[in-house]
Amino acid sequence: MTGDGKRASRRATIRTRHDVDSSIVVAAIAPDNTDEMDTRLERADGASERVVTTIERETTGGLHSTVDDYVVNLDVAERVAQHGRTTATTPTSTPDEHESATETDTDTNTQ
Structure with a gap:
């Protein structure tokens, strides 16, 4: 306890830069944030x-656990954003390609 009657708080601030659009990473990560983030x-x-996340928890163990979860979520968010960027730059099939794919019942074009 501190002098004002509140429990001491642990805090971590994580700053990261990404090769993808940082706003996409923030949009992907933010829904998983708890009230302490x-x-x-x-x-x-x-x-x-850069993406900046501040995490506050009452205990060191809780902070450690939340930071671990956040780092995993951050990695997934960046991979998804990277995949989206790669997919967005991949040419889609032409109508003729699509027709031949449906003739064999193996349409693999998801776009």
Whole structure:
């Protein structure tokens, strides 16, 4: 306990830069945040952005566990954003390609 009657709080701030659009990473990660977490974009080095998440928990063990979960979620969010970027730049099939694929009942084009 601190002098004002409140329990001491543990805090971690995690700052990351990504090869993908940081706003996509924030949008993917934010729904998993608990009430003790705040995720936002910050400008760094003039033009680049970074994802910043602050986590506060009452115990060191709770903080450790939440940071571990966050790092896993962050990795997944970046992979999904990377996959989305790769998929967005992959050409889609032409109507003729689609017709030949449906003739064999193996339409693999998900777009």
